[in-house]
Amino acid sequence: MRSPIPDYLNQVLDTCGADGSGELAAYIPELAEADPDRFALALATVDGTVYGVGDDEVEFSIQSISKPFAYALALAQHGLDRVLEKVGVEPSGDAFNELSLEVDTGRPLNPMINAGALTVHALIDDETVRRGFSAFAGRELEVDEEVFTSELETADRNRAIAFMLRSHGIVEEDAQEVVEGYTRQCSVLVTVRDLALMAATLANGGVQPVTGQRVVPHEVTRQVMAVMATCGMYDAAGDWFSSVGIPAKSGVAGGLIGALPGQAGLATFSPRLDRHGNSVRGVQVFERLSRDMGMHLMEVPPPARSLVRGRTALPGGRPGHGWTYELQGSVNFVGMERVLRYLADEPPTESTVVLDLTRVHEVRDIGRRMLIEAVRRLVLDGHQVTIVDPEDMLEAFPDDHADGDLDAGDGVAVPVLRRR
Structure with a gap:
């Protein structure tokens, strides 16, 4: 029997694909040239089955979806206490590129905004990112050098954030090098299938569902998904969690992931963005999946059977x-x-x-x-x-x-x- 799941996922794409609203990330020249009609959806179960529909083999840059995975690698390398000394876990309520720090500590509010992500990247190195992201995806990932160059040329705001962090003693490394490394991190090429498996690795307690490799400890994934739930969708995080209820992270190239603990990783790709920097059609897909499949974390399950x-x-x-x-x-x-x-x-x-x-x-x-x-x-x-x-x-x-x-x-x- 042929599985009906791809048919259902295609139906979701057809339903949500009619919306042509939103804008490309025009402030990054290379992303401004993206095909706005690209649309893909993938679902990866924690036992390693991957379903992909639409443009599921098209590569695009990971952008801010890199943040939870870099955060996971930093936690695995340094431990929670050390990372918390540098970056907090409170929702900011601000845009992703806001120049803001905690008043009393000088830390970035959380690792999902750019200030926090730059701080996290300063705790790891480029090789850790390359090997770690590839382990999450289950294959060797590469950097899009054209996106990297284009984005670095327009990274003045991130430079300003990095110098602000350095002035407060949060980042000790050279600010320019931190911005360059973070930009390279955001320029890693992925498909929605890769992203679904990366999210499924978080959902699977840190074990990659296909390779069986433990990428990060179980307690790291709990911390990462908790921060994704409260901070992953920036200043739309409250609306997102009340309506969708899935720990998630978006990227300005049009990617969007969700990790449903113990069940699955989800990913969409559609380059048109809303005013929060989230994919318009991607958000609609997640709303539909959450509603149809009962994926909201606050969905009350039936009483457990007797053990x-x-x-x-x-x-x-x-x-x-x-x-x-x-x-x-x-x-x-x-x-x-x-x-x-x-x-x-x-x-x-x-x-x-x-x-x-x-x-x-x-x-x-x-x-x-x-x-x-x-x-x-x-x-x-x-x-x-x-x-x-x-x-x-x-x-x-x-x-x-x-x-x-x-x-x-x-x-x-x-x-x-x-x-x-």
């Missing part, structure tokens, strides 16, 4: 001997809270308890800790507990083929069966 799938007597067991509790889905806080409540309301009276994780597809850190605590208390109550964990979801042991014991604290060692 306890069922309870069965142990094979060959006699009455009162033991039971297997089969868990399913995601072992997270909500799921384990229900398990703990289930065990408290109906405490097992049998001597043997087996917790079977065969149908579990994910174990969050908090869920793992709650599960271990539940096991510890069962053992202290006099039960013999065994965990069946064929996929090693608890990640408690080296990657060998032997069974082992889980240290649950208080001298409690619980057998773990990694294979049936």
Whole structure:
């Protein structure tokens, strides 16, 4: 069967493509020559499937969409505390190229405006950007030298921002070199497919969905997507998040990305911009996708299914001997809270308890800790507990083929069966 998803994405392009409003980024000569009718859309799932329609193989410069990825690389290299010393995380409410700093600290307000992006770039180098962006995309990316030259010739406002940052001691490097490096960062060539995969890498906790490479730590992606949600669309960020609800970032070449945590990366390309510097048709596409597919982060999901799938007597067991509790889905806080409540309301009276994780597809850190605590208390109550964990979801042991014991604290060692 042929997937209906490309047909749906093409339908979205057809619906939103009729709007011819907006203007090209004429202040950059090379971008002023772009074909205003280019239009593309791509969706990349966190398991590596990419759907692209329209002009999805046309390359264009990444521009300000580079900001969240440079921010991620700086966080990975220096850590959050060090980066926060240089740039904040508060929405500015100003245009992307505003000459503004925090009154008390002298820091740029956030890394998504130019002042913050120049500061972030000063924390990394050109080679880090090249290798990092390529790792996010899953292929080697190159710089459009013509766009770089054209943009550098008209970068006086960014020079003014860089000298302002240097005068406040935020940037210590040569201001001209920082502007040149940042401009080169913005001139990296991408397609919407590249951008969808880059966004999907953020959505996938820092692991590139196709290559399987961990590009940045999981905690870095959480920080980046949080700042994208509040600051990524500049002075339109509030309207964007209330109507679309997807962490996003735009670029003046017409690109627009969104990262939906745990689900997908989205990208559009249409060069005509609104007064905020965001793609007119790109914004419409995201509004449509959010509405049709329930992608708004504040969309209230249905109540989670119980983590306890069922309870069965142990094979060959006699009455009162033991039971297997089969868990399913995601072992997270909500799921384990229900398990703990289930065990408290109906405490097992049998001597043997087996917790079977065969149908579990994910174990969050908090869920793992709650599960271990539940096991510890069962053992202290006099039960013999065994965990069946064929996929090693608890990640408690080296990657060998032997069974082992889980240290649950208080001298409690619980057998773990990694294979049936």
